Amino acid sequence: MSKILHEVRERALEIWTQEGILDQSVQVVTGPLTVEEAIGDPGAEDFPIQQGKERLMEAGFRDARGQAFTDDFGSHSATLGEIANLPLDSNFNQAVFVASLNAAMRSTGHANDTVHCRDQGPNDCAAQLPDFLKKTYGEPKITLVGFQPAMIEALNSTFNLRVLDLDPDNVGQIKRGALVEGPDTASEALNWADLLLITGTTLANGTIDDFIDSSGTGKNGSQVLFYGTTIAAAAALMGWKRFCPMSS
16 A cells, blocks of 8 residues: 555544544545546547546535546445545555545645646646746756646647656657656656656555655655646645646
8 A cells, every 4th residue: 555645544534533524424425427527628539538548536525526537436435434444455445535535625624626627627737837837946857747648748848858657558659749658767767857747646546655755755856746636635735736727
């Protein structure tokens, strides 16, 4: 199990215990959204969710919604306390927990922007990214962890960029002008970078420990910026930086 995800859960449990919501008979329901429900029509067809490689799980807790991308999807219904005690030993359980974490922390006011943008949102997000990075980090060498096509296209013409992904259909291919690298060169790509731009999905699939320590610093000492809604609540709990301007 991811040590970092375990630490996130421990911090969340402290808050949920203080809030007195673990013992409430509140149902947390998660289910995989369709592509249309999740992201609408972003004007392209190469986002992983459109290829069926992953789905967006959504949890509802009281008046709040929280989401998590996962490649192991289905439906689940339980109390928050039961979900807090799920063994985090599979991508399905991790995604159920992370989506529920986002919903519960949104409900208690400890997190925001936990719902993915739709339609032109991913492209508008990517369009804002280069200026944000220049203002915040200057001109770093960037390794993008996770296949986000709109971000690749927005960054590749402006920054020295490398892209890492686990999908064998992407690895070794030129996508949106950049070569997608895989596990064989991952260590080199991470050590090369000044900034790691990491998908929040790494929290839900248990790979986050491969890239950062619990302080949010890259394994090679680089700066780290997460993107996406999956990591919304964890970033708030842990003090990690996150870029997700079009989420709600």
